[in-house]
Amino acid sequence: MTNAPASDWRPTATLGVLKLRARMLRDIRTFFAARGVLEVETPMLSQAATPDPALDSFSTTYTGPGAAQGDALYLHTSPEFPMKRLLAAGSGSIYQLCKVFRNGESGRLHNPEFTMLEWYRVDYDHHQLMDEVAALVSAVLVNRLKLGPVERLSYRDAFQLHAGLDPHVASHSEFLDAARAHDIKAPTSMRDPHDLGAWRDLLLTHIVEPHLGRGQLTFLYDFPASQASLARIHPGDPPLAARFELYVNGIELANGFHELGDSAEQRLRFERQLHVRETTGHRKVPLDERLLAALEAGLPDCAGVALGFDRLVMLVAGKASLQDALGFPLDRA
C-alpha cells in the first residue's frame, strides 16, 4: 500500500453518523438486556480458523512466553466457534458485538474489518429466530426508517420469482440461459458444468438480491443443502438447510442457522471444506478441535444469527456505501 496523503486523516463518516452508530449500539444492548440475553466476549485471535473456502482468515504470529519460535494465530471471521463453546458450557442465550476480520473483502459493501452482532437463542429454531431478528431490526429502525410488513420467501420461490428457475434442480445450461436472459455475461471460468454452487451465487447476487427487501425486511430461507455451512440439514427431496438470510433494500444484512449440534457431521463438513481448500489452492488451516469437543459434549438446541452492524448503520443513515458508516475504512485505517 502506498503512503496515504496526510489530507486523509479525517473520518469518512460524518460525526452525525458516528453518533447514530453509538445510539444504535446502545439500543441493541437495551434490546437484549430486556430479553435476558447475556453479553459475552470471546477471543478475536484464535489457534484455529474456519475451513470455509469462501472465507479467508488473516493470520499473525504470537511470539513470547510459551511460544519462543512463534505460534500462528488467526483473526476470527465471526465469533461463532467460541460462542458455541460457551453455549455447550451452559451459558444460556448469549450475544456479542465485536470486530471481525475477513481477508480479500473490500468494496462498496465490504471492509476487511467490520462490526458484527452475533447472537444465539437456546430452544429456538431458525423460524423463531427470524421473528426475533425482525423485532431487533424494527426496534433499532423505529422512528428512523419506515418499512413495510416482514416478508418470508424460500430460496426456491425467490429464484423462481426473479430468475425464472428452480435453483435446486436447474441444470448448468438452465443457469446459463437465465443469466443470458438477464444480460449477465458469466465469467468464462464458470463453464465447468459441475460448479453449480458458483452459479447459484452468481444469479443470487446479480439477479435475485436486487429485488429482495424493497422497503421491507425480507427473509430468505431453506437454502440448498450444499450451502448449509453450520446449519442443520432437513432430509427430503431436495434436502434443505435450516438457514436464513435477511435482506433490506437489496442488501444482505444477516445470516442465521438452526445450529448443527452433531459433532461427527460437523467434522465431516469441515474435512470436506478442507479438501476443497486444498484442491482450489487455498491455504490449509487448523480445525477447531475445541469446538468439535464442545459439540461432542452437547450443544443445546439453538439457533444463531450474525448481523452486519455497519450495513445496518448505512441503511439507517440512508447511505449507499459502507465507508459512510465507518470512521476509518481500510484505505484510511
Added chain:
Amino acid sequence: MATYSTNEFKSGLKVMLDGDPAVIVENEFVKPGKGQAFSRVKIRNLKTNRVIERTFKSGDTIEAADVMDVEMQYLYNDGEFWHFMNPESYEQLAADKAVVGDNAKWMKEQDVCLLTLFNGVPIAVEPPNTVTLKIVETDPGLKGDTSGGGGKPATLETGAVVRVPLFVQNGETIKVNTRTGEYLSRA
C-alpha cells in the same frame, strides 16, 4: 502476456476484452456472506466507446492491453490523414477519420493533442480542453448590442460552428471549450 487478476481491477485499468482494448470504468466487489466472490465491472471499449458490463469470479485474470496515452503535436492534414509528432522524439504518427472523428473540427496546427495508442497505433485523439481559434464567418450583429444576450453562430477556421456573443466580430480569435463546444472568451 501480461495479465491482471481481479484484485488489481480498478477504474482506469486498460485491458483486452473480446479482442479489443478497453478501459475499466467501474469495479464492484460482490460477495454473498457465505459464497463465491465476484468482480462486477463496467468496461468501455476504446474503439467503439461502448460501455458494457462483465462479471469475473474472484481470482480470474484478464489480459492487459498495451495502451498508452501520449501528448503529440498536430502537424497537418493531407486530406486523408491527420499527422502528429512527438515533440521530444520527433516520431511521427498518422490517424485517419475513423480515429479522429468529430474532434477534427477542433484540430489546429501546432496544438498539442492527447493520442491513445494501442500497440503503437492511434485509436483515439483528444484535442486540448480549450482551443484558441479565429472566426472566419459571422453576421456583423446589431450595432450597440454589447450585452451578449442572444448570441449568433460563428464559423471558425477549423470548420467548427459555435455560438458567440453578438459583439464578437469576424476575424477575431476566441477561446472555446472543446468538451462542451461553448464559447469561453475573446482570446
